Amino acid sequence: MNFAKITLLQIEYFLAVAKYLNFTEAAKSLYISQPSLSKQIALLEQEIGTPLFLRGKRNVHLTPAGEVLFKELRGIKEGIENAIDKCRQAGLGENCTMTIACLDAMDTAMFLPEIIKRFRKQYPNITLFFERHTFKTLREKLINGSIDVVFTLSFEIDDALGILYEEICKVNSSIVMSSQHPLANREYLTLEDVRGENFVLITRDESPRGFDSVINVCRKHGFTPHIVKQLPNVESLLLSVELGIGITLFDSSIRVHNKNELKFFKIEDDIISIVMAWRKENLNPAVPLFVNSVLNKTF
Structure with a gap:
């Protein structure tokens, strides 16, 4: 049969x-x-x-x-109807919670408020929580599943096993220096112009790929940066730059409080992607709803 x-x-x-x-x-x-x-x-x-x-x-x-x-x-009809109802509720993310996190230094105003506004309108029953973390903590929390979705820089999750990601937007990296630096009054500045300067960077332990990317872009322009200090977080890094200890390279999405104390020079040939990332095996039904909501909108 x-x-x-x-x-x-x-x-x-x-x-x-x-x-x-x-x-x-x-x-x-x-x-x-x-x-x-x-x-x-x-x-x-x-x-x-x-x-x-x-x-x-x-x-x-x-x-x-x-x-x-x-x-x-x-009892099979009732069982099927209950199963479909449960499936529908899961698909709609009813009464779900989701934790979204981003880099502590990232200026999310360029994309996140609009994303959240639209998603809350589509799925008002899903409760959202938000966190900010340093490079290393954000990476670890995404991998261990304590955070559902993160917004970070592409090099942070390249080749990470079990992690899916989609590009949100592109930004240029920049030379960042104190506004009191002798070169800060120039209208344009290239990496070749700062080859003899002292550099301060995020520690390699905190962001291995971020650290290496700075070395690589400098070498692409013909020199190896003279690193005088490695800092554990972005706030310390920016404070050191502001106080004239050295210059650094950072993406233009960085969130700066004392903008008048720092000067940024765009590096035209060094482009970084801001990405949305999530674990492939995350079973939270709100995650695919959020991902689809974001991807259906072009920024």
């Missing part, structure tokens, strides 16, 4: 006839014609290989086989 030929529709029809013990009434309840109903019941009986009903002139009765089938299947 090929059970694949028995359809859920036939089971629904069987349950209706078993309930009413009348083909006419069962057909009315199903909003179909009686001949269509009779045909499907006959096909079901043919597939099972035994009669399910004793057909009289006015009413029908279940055969012993029909009694067994009815007893076994009468």
Whole structure:
């Protein structure tokens, strides 16, 4: 017997006839014609290989086989409906929570408020929580699953196993120096112009790829940077630059509080992507809803 030929529709029809013990009434309840109903019941009986009903002139009765089938299947419709309802609720993310995080130094005003506004309008029952973290902490929390979605720089999650990501926008990296630096009054500045300067960088432990990217872009321009200090976080890095300890390279999405104390010079040939990343195995139903909401909007 090929059970694949028995359809859920036939089971629904069987349950209706078993309930009413009348083909006419069962057909009315199903909003179909009686001949269509009779045909499907006959096909079901043919597939099972035994009669399910004793057909009289006015009413029908279940055969012993029909009694067994009815007893076994009468809860199946409710079970299917409950399963579909649960699936629908999960698909809609009803009563879910989701944690979104970004780099502590990232200026998210360029993209995040609009994303969140649109998502909350689409899914008002999903509760969102927000966090900011340093490079290393953000990376670790994404990988261990304590954060659902992160906004970070592409080099932070390149080649990370089990992590999916999509580009949100592109930004240039910049030479960042104190506004009191002798070169700060120039209108334009290139990396070749700062080859003899002292550099301060985020520690390699905090951001291995970020550290290496600075080295690589400098070497691309013909020199290896003279690093005088490595700092554990962006706030310390910017303070050191502001106080004239050295210059640094950073992306233009950086959030700066004392803008008048720093000067930025765009590096035209060094472009970095801001990405949205999430774990492939994250089972939170709100995550695909959020990802699709973001990707359906071009920034």
